[in-house]
Amino acid sequence: MAEDDADIRCAGGRAPDPLVPGGWLEMREYGEEPVDFVIVGTGAGGAPLAARLAEAGFSVVAMDAGPFWRPLEDFASDESHQSKLFWTDDRIVDGDDPIVLGSNNSGKSVGGSTVHFAMVSLRFRPDHFRSRSLLGYGADWPIDWREMWDYYREVERVLHISGPVSYPWGPKRPRYPLRAHPLNAAADYLARGAEALGIDWAETPIATLSAPIGKAHPCVYRGFCVTGCSTNAKQSALVTWIPRALRAGAEVRDRAMVGRIETGPNGLATGVHYHRGGQWRFQRARAVIVAGYAIETPRLLLASATADQPDGLANSSGLVGRNLMIQLNQAAWGQVDDEVRSYKGPPSLAVSEHWNYRDEGKDYHGGWSYMSQGPLPVTWAKTLAGGRGLWGRELLDEMERANHSVGLKMVGEALPNAANRVTLADETDQYGLRIPRVTHSYSDNERAMMRHATRFMEDSLKATGARETWREMGDTCHLGGTARMGFDRTTSVVDADCRSWDVPNLWICDGSVFPTVGGVNPSLTIQAIACRTADRIVAMSRQGAL
Amino acid sequence: MADRYAHYDVLDKRDTPSWNDKTRQVIDARMSLREADAGIGEARLATLRRLVSRIAPQPERHAPANTVALLAHKIVKDEGEGFRPATLPRLRECWLRGLDAIEAEAQARHGRAFAGLDAERADALLRGIEAGETQASDWIALPARDFWNWRVIPDIVSMHWSHPSLWSAMGFGGPASPRGYVRLDVNRRDPWEAEEHGDG
Amino acid sequence: MRGRSLALPLVRILLRIARPASREARAATFFTGGAAVLAGSVLADSATEHYRGSFRNPAMVLPLLSASASLIINGGGGSFSRKTADVVHVAAGAVGLGGLGFHAWNVGRQTGGYRLGNLLYKAPLGAPGALVLTGLLGAIAGALRESRAGAVVPRLVTGRAAGAVVAFGLAGTVAEAGLLHFRGAFHNPAMWLPVSIPPLTALSLARDVARAIPSPATPYLLAMTATLGLAGAAFHAWGVSRNMGGWRNWRQNLLAGPPIPAPPSFTGLAIAGFGALLLLKGRTHG
Structure with a gap:
């Protein structure tokens, strides 16, 4: 297979224009001169920071281990091929319930996993920012929800979120920039079930265009969202923040794998060692921002241990890599007489956050939402084979009924647990770096939530006339929590501004700073935190507090 | 089961706006892969063939898929998803050892090659592996x-x-770019989607 | 062939307007012309939209038949018998009213009933109203032709009635354009035009009807509205080309993109508006 799309593309004063086939954008280059900020990772955390800091006048180099795509010409309508968007470097998974990595929780592209995310853009329930004080579990965030509400608004505007005019849950929010998409049949089944059970539902606020914006086309409902959007309707970091960052003078380095953060004798970060174009290089920087998500971020910090910081950089609390949280992704499925053909449209066009906002009637802590589903063939076959143990003739027959299958899937809050963690294995990867070991086990709280949620979703399906319902108990999605933010240096890795307690010019900004993960998809919250961090950096810089 | 989509072939859409160049390139390359070119050796290939035929049978009314070739190439190229449980080696080594273990299991149970087992015995052996009830020391x-x-x-x-x-057999729309779908409602389909025919 | 058969009635209409004739006759020509354009818009729009709906209900073919008949009758320049014409106008009214009822019923039975999502994406509540308007305008033209012979209907009454129909029709069309442009989040500033100019036109005309005196602004507003209808179709055609795959993906984009046949209904109503003005203007002499 000819894979020309594996090349370095950001070079020679230009970077690809992700919205134009064969197109280029002018790009400023800094060489290996010291820059104000080097950002490691260009996903939901790194990309907004690159744009906002460059716009504030800082010199910025943003590195990503993955390639820089032009989706219109690089993306095939094909699940297998598009696994090129996932992080497929070696990783070990263990624990009582080792987690499946790849599609649901990783990305290796400029734009990170937002290049293939399901685009669900929900705000946290305000109380979930103070779950310890208000609800008696987890940990409080050091950020007030009202401040987050403003940053959510900013991100929703940048991503042109399509959403319902009135949202049934939580404090009043401003109108979404674009109108909600029509429901597909799978979403209609969620809505009917919710109405039958007497709970609220809504069109999912979603980061794909329902009207043309700039060079981007509106969504064509092709249904391959989680394998990458070749329409560019999906408002990934690649098509939103990254072009903005380039225009503001940031440099993006694609296919640049950062292996180690260098620190000087004073304990401050001096730059990063990175592998690009077949060799190791060093980029000097006045500050380093790590935005590699919940596995690569702790991996990099742990791998950057020094004689002074032997347990890893910024790890005096011992919490780097700890409190890894997944989100529960259990489902209920059933068969209906109707042709549902859930391969059409974004997979999650309808949502209910009922159980994020209601605390009564639970024998566990935490919230969850659930959404309609639209699995593509490979995913569906793996779901049936893994979830129901089907293979052979049974699997083939079941697959041939796929157009009549309908399902609901949860995004559920797992609680922080120090035993769930990322460490370094002894084995090394293609760069000679020690690979991460991801240890995960469920607690009783998660099992109780799964039981309740799958029963509820199954009831919803049954209320719409679905037969042969079954519960998929295995899946997880999203990660968080391996470099948590908090109120003091002994119980957290970074402060509310995402600045590490131990190394004042080291910042961490991605899902790993989440003290709790809530019952909603994290991308909107990560981007909101990134915008807040950018504002805080600008403010501190003005006060001379950097 | 009667094939509900016997008259539907997703490949008929190859030259319509449902497929873009990249998709044509990827699918053409996939369909042209051959078992023999992978080079995992004839004995292991025979085991793999029998294994694939039991786990993933071919659809009745559509052209057979070259699943064995796809998997054999994946194995040889060691094309994993990256993550793996601590108990297993990397993809290539894991598969080669696994195929040998399946063969050893057939020899231990029946004194003959796995490729030569009838469907019932092959499936019983596979159910043993699924349940972790095995005899071979591998x-x-x-x-x-x-x-x-x-x-x-x-x-x-x-x-x-x-x-x-397999997409045709399940009535899946297949590749869809630049053209996606218009009719999203229950029981509605676009003219370029598979029409379902009732059983019987 | 098709081009010629469409062009012929248009030429006839233009000839009739240019020819010196009674005020009623000239007004009737405007109503007929307006009804023809409206019928054309309804025909193309309902054909597209009901094709999207796969004609799943046999009744979905009725607006196509009715609008076709209206197009022939109104576009034919009065070469049909009054009786035939009346049947077509009444049928248009009936099918339109039936459509309004059916669309309302259909939206009501969707999940969530009359929630905004259904109003935006399911059967458009107001659209069949355009067919009712087609029938009304055609019927007014017929009544005017009758009055030429025996002055059965007083000019002023007809003028006010016609003006009211046009003003109401414009208001309804504005509401529909507003709803659909809201669905598109007014992403292009030009999308505000159909909810700013035609409402002024409707108000101006309504005021003229109330006072029974045409104001000097109304003809300009009508002309702008008529132009806007045509410009709207052009804008929508451009909008279709901007969707993924452009015109090569026409089978999707003609349905998913902005509806090209919809805006000219403004043009049809504005043309009829001129007829109403003519009658109001001529209430004392002529």
Whole structure:
């Protein structure tokens, strides 16, 4: 297979224009001169920071281990091929319930996993920012929800979120920039079930265009969202923040794998060692921002241990890599007489956050939402084979009924647990770096939530006339929590501004700073935190507090 | 089961706006892969063929998928998803050892090659691996259930349902770019989607 | 062939307007012309939209038949018998009213009933109203032709009635354009035009009807509205080309993009508006 799309593309004063086939954008280059900020990772955390800091006048180099795509010409309508968007470097998974990595929780592209995310853009329930004080579990965030509400608004505007005019849950929010998409049949089944059970539902606020914006086309409902959007309707970091960052003078380095953060004798970060174009290089920087998500971020910090910081950089609390949280992704499925053909449209066009906002009637802590589903063939076959143990003739027959299958899937809050963690294995990867070991086990709280949620979703399906319902108990999605933010240096890795307690010019900004993960998809919250961090950096810089 | 989509072939859409150049390139390359070119050796290939035929049978009314070739190439190229449980080696080594273990299991149980077992015996043997109830000593270093859950099932199923014949058989719309879909409601379909025919 | 058969009635209409004739006759020509354009818009729009709906209900073919008949009758320049014409106008009214009822019923039975999502994406509540308007305008033209012979209907009454129909029709069309442009989040500033100019036109005309005196602004507003209808179709055609795959993907984009046949209904109503003005203007002499 000819894979020309594996090349370095950001070079020679230009970077690809992700919205134009064969197109280029002018790009400023800094060489290996010291820059104000080097950002490691260009996903939901790194990309907004690159744009906002460059716009504030800082010199910025943003590195990503993955390639820089032009989706219109690089993306095939094909699940297998598009696994090129996932992080497929070696990783070990263990624990009582080792987690499946790849599609649901990783990305290796400029734009990170937002290049293939399901685009669900929900705000946290305000109380979930103070779950310890208000609800008696987890940990409080050091950020007030009202401040987050403003940053959510900013991100929703940048991503042109399509959403319902009135949202049934939580404090009043401003109108979404674009109108909600029509429901597909799978979403209609969620809505009917919710109405039958007497709970609220809504069109999912979603980061794909329902009207043309700039060079981007509106969504064509092709249904391959989680394998990458070749329409560019999906408002990934690649098509939103990254072009903005380039225009503001940031440099993006694609296919640049950062292996180690260098620190000087004073304990401050001096730059990063990175592998690009077949060799190791060093980029000097006045500050380093790590935005590699919940596995690569702790991996990099742990791998950057020094004689002074032997347990890893910024790890005096011992919490780097700890409190890894997944989100529960259990489902209920059933068969209906109707042709549902859930391969059409974004997979999650309808949502209910009922159980994020209601605390009564639970024998566990935490919230969850659930959404309609639209699995593509490979995913569906793996779901049936893994979830129901089907293979052979049974699997083939079941697959041939796929157009009549309908399902609901949860995004559920797992609680922080120090035993769930990322460490370094002894084995090394293609760069000679020690690979991460991801240890995960469920607690009783998660099992109780799964039981309740799958029963509820199954009831919803049954209320719409679905037969042969079954519960998929295995899946997880999203990660968080391996470099948590908090109120003091002994119980957290970074402060509310995402600045590490131990190394004042080291910042961490991605899902790993989440003290709790809530019952909603994290991308909107990560981007909101990134915008807040950018504002805080600008403010501190003005006060001379950097 | 009667094939509900016997008259539908997703490949008929290859030259319509449902497929872009990149998709044509990727699917053409996939469908042209041959078993023999992979180079995993004839004995292992025979075991793999029998294994794939039991796990992922071919659709009745559509062209057979080259699943064995796809998987054999994946194995040789060691094209994993990266993550793996601590109990298993990397994809290539895992599969080669796993195929040998399946063969050893057939020899231990029936004194003959796995490729030569009838359907009933082959399936019983596979159910043993699925349940972790095995006889061959190969499984000591390669936990049978892990091999089954993390390699056999996901890899075979992924390769099989990456083939257009399987998409046709299930009435899946197939590639869809630049053209997606217009009619999203229950029981509605676009003219370029598969029409379902009732059983019988 | 098709081009010629469409062009012929248009030429006839233009000839009739240019020819010196009674005020009623000239007004009737405007109503007929307006009804023809409206019928054309309804025909193309309902054909597209009901094709999207796969004609799943056999009744979905009725607006196509009715609008076709209206197009022939109104575009034919009065070469049909009054009786035939009346049947077509009444049928248009009936099918339109039936459509309004059916669309309302259909939206009501969707999940969530009359929630905004259904109003935006399911059967458009107001659209069949355009067919009712087609029938009304055609019927007014017929009544005017009758009055030429025996002055059965007083000019002023007809003028006010016609003006009211046009003003109401414009208001309804504005509401529909507003709803659909809201669905598109007014992403292009030009999308505000159909909810700013035609409402002024409707108000101006309504004021003229109330006072029974045409104001000097109304003809300009009508002309702008008529132009806007045509410009709207052009804008929508451009909008279709901007969607993924452009015109090569026409089978999707003609349905998913902005509806090209919809805006000219403004043009049809504005043309009829001129007829109403003519009658109001001529209430004392002529």
